[in-house]
Amino acid sequence: MMTNAQITYPVGSTDWMLLLARHASGTRIRPSPLAVFLGGVGRLLHLMVSEKSSSDPIASTADATMQREFMQRFQDMIVPHLDAAYNFARFLSRDADAAQDIVQEAFLRAYRNFETYRGGDPRAWLFAIVRNCCHVWRKQDRRKARFEQPMGNDGYADPDEGGEYQIASEEDSPETETIRRSEQQRVRAVISRLPEAMREILVLRELEDLSYRQIAEIIDAPIGTVMSRLARARRDFGEAWDACNKSETAG
Template identity: 45%
Template structure:
């Protein structure tokens, strides 16, 4: 391996690898499937490394998430050519909701059940949003990107980002309240 390749790989690792969680979060919400999200993130990172020389510096998250978004739309076009969508694995959903970020087992089974239910409800409400609203909501609330960064990733004006975000929040709120009213 040439010295410049090693230097580029190190710079890529130091610059882009810290964005892995944000990339996976966006991929997970876009694909609605952890296995597809893994594949999508891997493809996005491979493309990012291939074109890293074109990265002009600054915050790498919008640059990487733009690549991931483009990979998603290419994946979606290929997927639509196929028929059928696999059902999500319910055991994976439960395992994700019960995993504590610090690796500790939940103390109270009732709290665990409540957390599983609420996490599943929020996830389903976000996943039920139309794609443009879901994408903007995930980029803002989960990846904590600024409006300008979201506009760069989604290639729409900032005003459109703001209106989509407001609409997404309103749709989630209405769906949450409707669900709460049904449970009473």
């Protein structure tokens, strides 16, 4: 995550980069309703375990302990990143329903290929799968009428639709809470308007705080490309943020 010393402001810029850093954790988007979504993923994983066991009753009895350990390891290492995976898919697809489909498919693929996981940050490993699933979804033209679904009536995510992941402080006043929520919605809205390559690099670095090397592995690009693309994404975000502020001031 950037520090104040690392921030270079464009001429005439507002404090948009500080806002982006401050609201990194608050811009995560959760599926709605979350319990239903979690249950759906859980049922799919349970089905896969059942299918593996029923295919060979004798072997399944002998390997029951290994299967339980395998499932427990998957639950401990991968399932906690469900929110982050959905957040990434939501920003890539800009479609809430599609993001849930993408993440469910990604978790199934992750489970099927978990034996190939060789360590490192499991979140980065999962993000690479989510990204691939998103590309498959796009190629199959699953968007149809949901193409480029806006994130709320004014381009912002609607908190009543489960879009907001809010970490509130007990010391926050109602006015402070309202301002924070508004800023988080605006950050999401500005990011969602950027081209996909800029969105994904900004989300991975600024919101998920992944390293350049991790991002390079996820998007399958050299670290130099990651750095140059991130610089452009930050610039584009800053210009879009300033334009948004000017538009609201003029209105």
